[in-house]
Amino acid sequence: MSAMTVPPGAPAPPPAPGRRDAEATKAAILKAARHFLARQAHGHITLKSVAERAGVSPPLVLKYFGSKDALFARVMSFEDDAATLLDAPLDTLGPHMVRHVLESQRDRGADPVLRIVFAPLHGAHGDVLRANFRTQVTERLADRLTGPDAGLRAELAVAALLGLGVMYGIARGQGVRHSAIDDLVERYAPAVQIHLTPGRPGG
Template sequence: MSAVSTPPGTSPPAPARRDAEATKAAILKAARYLLARHAHADITLKAVAERAGVSPPLILKYFGNKDALFARVMSFETDAASLLDAPLEGLGRHMVRHVVRSQRERGADPLLRIAFAPLHGDQGEILRANFRAQVTERLAERLDGPDAGLRAELAVAALLGLGVMYGIARGSHLRATSPDDIADRYGPVVQEQLTPLR
């Protein structure tokens, strides 16, 4: 078997490298998946690495340690930014569509991990505090009129119910319907809390 030669004056091709951002995203997705199914204390870096298809030292390289990794997983900041990225008058439809598309295309709901906070002991309280500050309170700040905090929580509750039906109960009719159709039908339910009729 002969070796492959490199033409004079050229460098050999660089070995294929995994994209760092894609690797980080895979690690975070794996950690979110495990956090939704197991207590924080029971999750090992080895389990996260196996699920993400990487080595445990790579997780340490990108995130430092287990606590730093799960601090990122327990934050809703990035998800909330996308979820709330629409003008108020069309926000209900946008939020519904975003939840469904996230489930369908990424296999991850931007909000649903809050439902598993009771599994995580003290870490669960961090998850709850982040959820309140980064999702419901941030939404409430955008709302006019009375009871903004209550209305924000009711709107988010409607989205959580949708996420449970789609991602956990795996409602067959819901999963067979396009995100746009679901947004057209369910968006007004959420929007009613955001901009109630006077």
């Protein structure tokens, strides 16, 4: 057996240092692009400013993403964020979503859905942001719901999450930011869950 062969059933080796560095760099660039997307119109954001905030060179941004439009197409997509946000059984999805929003804000400074609030800044690109949000977040959630008014209930559940994200990340409410996440989940999750499983325990 060669030194590079992994026996059946053995865990995969960790990624090579170069791959880890590349993934960390791409994550930093995406985080920087999100920062500007929440503060400036799309037309005013430059690759140079994104690169400087991410601590890399503009050619490296182009290496990983190809162009400004390709970079912001990634930032304006909710696909990956929605997959994580909705990754829980329906009966416990409300608490999961509330916890995920709070931990994302606290630990990474990146709310999974809050950038939809800034769609009016971006003209036609804002229309893309809205369309992605509708298909990748609210409609995806609605498809999981049973019973009447699934689309409305999905929108109301997500609206509750957006309100929490605004209070935590934009208004910077002191009560919210200085409370334990477990306590906030216990208090707030029922307001989300009631739209997901109305009439059930926790809903």
